[in-house]
Amino acid sequence: MMRLLIAALALAPTLAHAAGALEGDVQRTSTNFTAIVMFLAFVAVTLGITYWAAQRTRSTKDFYAAGGGIGGFQNGVAIAGDYMSAASFLGISALVYTSGFDGLIYSIGFLVGWPIIMFLMAERLRNLGRFTFADVVSYRLQAGPIRTLAAARW
Amino acid sequence: MDPLAASQIRQDPRLVALQKKRDSFAWTLAIIMLVVYYGFIFLVAFRPDIMGMNVGGVVTLGSPLGLGVILLAIILTGVYVARANGEFDRMTTEIVAGVQQRSGYAAGNRQTIGAAR
Numbered sequence: 001m002m003r004l005l006i007a008a009l010a011l012a013p014t015l016a017h018a019a020g021a022l023e024g025d026v027q028r029t030s031t032n033f034t035a036i037v038m039f040l041a042f043v044a045v046t047l048g049i050t051y052w053a054a055q056r057t058r059s060t061k062d063f064y065a066a067g068g069g070i071g072g073f074q075n076g077v078a079i080a081g082d083y084m085s086a087a088s089f090l091g092i093s094a095l096v097y098t099s100g101f102d103g104l105i106y107s108i109g110f111l112v113g114w115p116i117i118m119f120l121m122a123e124r125l126r127n128l129g130r131f132t133f134a135d136v137v138s139y140r141l142q143a144g145p146i147r148t149l150a151a152a153r154w
Numbered sequence: 155m156d157p158l159a160a161s162q163i164r165q166d167p168r169l170v171a172l173q174k175k176r177d178s179f180a181w182t183l184a185i186i187m188l189v190v191y192y193g194f195i196f197l198v199a200f201r202p203d204i205m206g207m208n209v210g211g212v213v214t215l216g217s218p219l220g221l222g223v224i225l226l227a228i229i230l231t232g233v234y235v236a237r238a239n240g241e242f243d244r245m246t247t248e249i250v251a252g253v254q255q256r257s258g259y260a261a262g263n264r265q266t267i268g269a270a271r
């Protein structure tokens with residue numbers, strides 16, 4: 001009963017909006033099978049690579065730094081790709097397309113945050129031999145609650 | 155590491171100098187970056203006419219300025235990396251070597267120095 005009530009409460013805003021969202025001329029486009037197949041193939045390949053990589057990962061160092069087996073430049077390129085690809089190719093390009101220069105400002109904003117984090121945090125992380133900010137905070141404080149908070153936050 | 159060696163390292167004038175130098179350097183770079191970035195954003199917000207000035211062809215001043223901010227971020231990163239990997243790592247190695255000589259403490263490395271801070 002309690003669960004039903006919570007479900008109803010969770011749905012309530014959606015239902016209230018649904019009335020407004022579907023007003024006016026609504027046209028149904030034909031299903032884009034190319035896009036769906038591309039998406040599924042992409043997800044399958046990503047999962048495959050992840051599985052293959054997970055088989056070779058034995059330690060935290062393996063996971064974050066490829067066991068120390070790759071150089072700084074390689075690792076930098078990997079992090080840059082990780083950090084920039086999603087934003088640049090999906091979000092930023094759409095923002096520039098719709099808003100022009102105003103959209104470009106977003107890409108400058110988050111690129112600027114990066115060196116600041118490095119100036120102020122990188123050395124401390126390295127000195128502690130930790131890889132993520134959550135690692136550092138749980139080293140200083142109680143690990144359990146901090147891990148929970150980090151998982152909920154990210 | 156044993157507390158004696160830890161306190162020895164902490165009192166080492168070279169470590170204090172390193173910390174001071176490193177912190178002021180990092181904050182200087184961070185502040186340069188923040189000032190340039192917020193200068194750019196405030197220009198966009200309050201003087202869009204300046205950003206919209208034509209600087210040849212269809213290019214307005216905003217685009218080269220934005221590119222300049224990105225390039226500055228890359229250049230500052232290079233400056234930081236060069237000094238951190240050069241001067242600061244050299245100072246760290248010297249301090250560790252000095253402590254090892256004095257106390258015969260063999261297992262000292264950069265990580266234990268960091269943890270002692």
